[in-house]
Amino acid sequence: MFRLSRGSEYAIRGMLHLALQPQGKISFIDEISAAQKVPRAYLAKIFQTLTKKGFLRSVRGPGGGFALRKDPAEITLLDVIEAMEGEISLNECLIHAGYCEMDSICPVHDIWREAQARFLEFLSECDFSKLAESARLKAKRVKDAAK
Amino acid sequence: MFRLSRGSEYAIRGMLHLALQPQGKISFIDEISAAQKVPRAYLAKIFQTLTKKGFLRSVRGPGGGFALRKDPAEITLLDVIEAMEGEISLNECLIHAGYCEMDSICPVHDIWREAQARFLEFLSECDFSKLAESARLKAKRVKDAAK
């Protein structure tokens, strides 16, 4: 179906939520899953893997929760998506050179490579400080319009 | 996993095979599936749907087979992929406006829309006459190198 997984989407929404908090603030899963409308248990699992991958800092025990481990500007959309889905390749043939015996003949190969490169580049240009910024702008616009 | 389906790949390889034949030449499934290393029965099914979608012309009975129905230059990669996978949208939220209640707030939405637009544009710029052309070039290069 060629669609990003829900897991990635949830991960991104969750991280964005954290990026919008005051720096270093610990939020807990319940709050985030409610705010972002993501199933609690699922989000918990997602945050576990994001923690293992080094994007989040987790604190256990009462008052515990999650916060970003890195500067939002240091985390790109691509990073998060790859953390969730593994390395992205549009096509089996792109996974490792040599997988496809037709490499040297098949002209579609080059198209995939180029399309993928552009796509990844675009995603890697988008970091969470930018996302947070534009989320704030959007929220403001909505508020202003309501007045 | 964010990968194009094999179905699309096979479809593209099959169409490319046809695009490389002299115009109007009828090829049969057996020949194509052997040349492109695609399971015969599967390719047959794929060609059925490509026929229904108007990309191929099919001829039944002895000596029957398939040929392109349109000028190769009139068929783009995007056309074929969409024929196989349905309309592409990177994200559930992009399928129809209004699906996602967070449209007006979520900043990721715009990123998806843009990324998708670029991706689709790229694929729609690649038609089968170009592909055939570069396939011929590649084949020639391989042959020359073998000398």
Next chain:
DNA sequence: ATAAAAAGGACCTTTTCGGTCTTATTGACA
């Protein structure tokens, strides 16, 4: 000690993928 959090992992249902197989049709040709 208690309770509030995350960590870890087993398990589960539904959907999609990537096919196969069987049974029609169709039509060229002997």
Next chain:
DNA sequence: TGTCAATAAGACCGAAAAGGTCCTTTTTAT
């Protein structure tokens, strides 16, 4: 007219992935 070579149509299937749930363990603030 019968036979055979081809596609058409569609039922069916196993494996994998998506998208979760649930339960137990560990940590830790109070």
